[in-house]
Amino acid sequence: MKNKQANQILRAWDLAEKISGGELDKKAKWFSGDIRKTAYQKRESGTINEKISQNNQSSDQHVTISLLYLGAYKKQDLRDSIQNIRFRDTEMVQNRDPAKGYSVALIVNSDWSFQKIEVPYAAYFYLKLRQENIEEAMHGQQYDDFKSQLSQQLEEVIDRKRADLAECLALANQIVLKTFKLAGTRNVGQLRGLFQIQDEPPMLNSFYTEDIERVLQASADDSLLLKYLGLNPDVATKQEVDQNRDFISKLLDVENLPDGRWPGPEKYFQSLMQQVAVNVIRDKGPIKTDLKTVNGPPGTGKTTLLQDVFADTIVQQAKVMAQLEKPMDGFRRIKPIELFSNCKYNAYELIPALQGYGIVVTSNNNSAVANISKEFPSRNKIRQYPNENREKQDEYRTQLEEIDYFSDLANRILETADSWGMFAVPMVSKANQRKVFKHINHGVLKKQLSVYSDSWADARQNFNTALEAVHQEKARLHRMISIVERANPSVVDQAYLELKVVDEGIEVLNQEIANLTQKIENTRHRLVTLPKKRFLIFWQHETPTHDSLRFHISNLNKKIEGLNERVADRRKERRHVVHLIAQQEKIIREVEPIQKQLKKEGIVVFNDDFWRQTNEKRQQALPNNSRVLQNKRARLFIAAMRLRKVFICEARVPISNAWEFFAHQDKLVFDEDTLALTAGFQIMQLLIPVMSTTLASVGRMFANFGENTIDNVYIDESGQATPASAVGIAWRAKHLVAIGDPAQIEPVVTTNEATLRTIARDFKVSEQYLLPTTSVQQLADQGSIYGMHRSNHTWVGIPLWVHRRCDSPMFEIANEISYENKMVQGKPTKLSQVERSRWINSKGKATNQQFVPENVTALARIMKKRRDEGKSLDQMFVISPFRAVVNGITNKLPKEFNDGAISKKWLQEHVGTVHRFQGKEADVVFLIIGTDQDTDGGADWAFSKPNLLNVAVTRARHDFYLIGDYHRLKSKPYAEVAARELPLLDN
Known part of the structure; x- marks a missing residue:
């Protein structure tokens, strides 16, 4: 790269990564x-x-x-x-x-x-x-x-x-x-x-040094990577999105609502800021940018947000497909390539209009990658109605099962029987990729893509009909909303106030005119009665006083003329106000049935009433949307998947050849065959729209891919990833979205901070690039245009505020210690629910670093009690900040139960450090602090930041138990909030 500052940052990261390997x-x-x-x-x-x-x-x-x-x-x-x-x-x-x-x-x-x-x-x-x-x-x-x-x-x-x-x-x-x-x-x-x-x-x-060194050797600067590094000259153009009435109202106009939506329950809308994030990611904002970030606290719907983003991406590409007379019109032949002896494959690329829709999801969190790969193709993620309406026929699921988007292949790759289609596939390690290629090879594809009963004409017609239905519903909503927005009762109220002021003004002016008129009459009477001066014996002539009185009368008449003009103006103003009142009252009368219809359909409008609501109500609402539109948007996505399958089946040669090129990259000649590979990857993503991998695997999976060769990259749980880990994928990406929460687990960096500061000084870069607490999310936030300023003036990405996971008091604890009490509780309160969350006061002598055996005894007692009440052990997590405590629990807990209930497998899946449970949740969570007076420094470390407590407490859906020495720990930072919110129970 040419940019000197970027080079210094990358060189510093290169060294930091090398010494961590x-x-x-x-x-x-x-x-x-x-x-x-x-x-x-x-x-x-x-x-x-x-x-x-x-x-x-x-x-x-x-x-x-x-x-x-x-x-x-x-x-x-x-x-x-x-x-x-x-x-x-x-x-x-x-x-x-x-x-x-x-x-x-x-x-x-x-x-x-x-x-x-x-x-x-x-x-x-x-x-x-x-x-x-x-x-x-x-x-x-x-x-x-x-x-x-x-x-x-x-x-x-x-x-x-x-x-x-x-x-x-x-x-x-x-x-x-x-x-x-x-x-x-x-x-x-x-x-x-x-x-x-x-x-x-x-x-x-390190997994990342080869990519960093490759970027350093690049001949040109990459604008997206420069933005990520905070070296973008346009970074000063910030768009504050939180509580920004004008921005949000325009961004979420009904015409800007993406046409496609994930087929989830139509009654569940995205929250206000979720939809803001979706629209910005889908480039509905006023400023186009290739770097976007979303800051989502736990349980605020980051995955739900991505579902709608991915669904609309599919729909937008389908719009291009539907314009083609036949699927093969969407491809351009590049050249034949001999992969094997006497065996050539034609390389193709997509026409430009079909390019740019591929999706790669990555993370340094293996479970996050696995969740994306397993959840999106799962039938359980396709629901027309909420779980409580299971007796109703689910048309979304039925239609997708009828389309059968290669569900058999998906089930084999994902080792499940639950897939509705091959929507997402993990491509992590070489062994994992070989597994995918085993099930998706030239022979299998030839067979799979030859079996379909739909026609291209029917699939196009079906999609265009579904698209028109969306547009018609948008137009209906737009008409109703426009009328309602014009009918503003507050305008009428204000007009009546203005009318009163005008009338009062006219009355005051008329009184002034009357007063002046009276003065004229009085002056004239005086003028008549004023004696004249005699001249000789016959003549009389007026005195200077007469002249003065006549001049005074003239002035008074001029004032009256001016006042009459002002009265005329006021009367004209009054007629205008009266007309406005009549007009608005007519509109209000006309809009009453529309308002009733909107209310009946549960449609909210961006008006003064909406913005006067409490923030809690605003955040949970999504104006300019309807259940009818939700349904039609979901059906459009289903129609797009039907069209996509027929498109793929009728273009089986480019599809299968692209997979061969990717599977046998070692047979290609670089740089001569680079286009065949990168263009082939875009074609591969027609078959599998979403591919997921870890950041650690990017360098190997995309070893032969250069700058700007991957369409859309989404980094999930980016608050956990070190900044250097995203260099390779950011350099290859055309568009990058970082989604995470810096208030949760920080990146795992084993190199001590003093060494990293030394590296920063040596390479003359800001310490923020090397500090162990800096993450991909934080760095990307600084380069992102859309976001908000926190109270400490830190710029973060688009915030999500509506939390739908934790009951009280877990929600309140997390909200206070990490989110400035800005989160909104979106989970309905169950009045019958018994609040079992407690701080279990348990203390003893630490026997191995921070491990206190008495804590496990207290843990076992509560776990047994909850099990006896009907709560499954599989719905419990046992978490600690310390490895020594986790090891102690693993050894002692089975003995405390002594009935075989605590298996080795259960311990592996349900007991661990806080880091292991990022992105996971359970009904009941136990946080074991450990430590005693001699190892109190460990407790100071655990509570020195809110992150560990925040992650632990937000794993719990219903109940949270903190086990530790209450009297020693209660006054520590952030622990004091837990002590206030959790009732105390002495062990």
């Missing part, structure tokens, strides 16, 4: 003795030459490698040492990183000959810091030479003709330990490795 793969296994026995089990020991002839006789004939980790160490121990010595930082780490690092990854071929080594930069970085060579640690100018020299040493050792390979490996490990000054490390004689790797090799450094 170098972790042992979790699948790595310990071995000792002859490694070949570990790898190949029943093979006998022997010389290396004897083994070479025997190795890798596997039936699949895949080329395999083995990878051995040398110079292993505990990453936290090494970081602590550097933190204490180099940075004089003695702050205790409350949740110690359990990860194991390695100094060298030794990669050997299937015959156990040396192939190469990889030295994670993290190991080199920490070595140079321990040697107090900060300049080299930061910039690694000698890194390549260091790696080359070490590679030569190890190659000589491994390729010696030794009888015992284990001896070679032990010697190699000793060289590495000495080189990296790890001689005192525990488990020196034990090694770990991965054997006969046939999948993609493990990521040896």
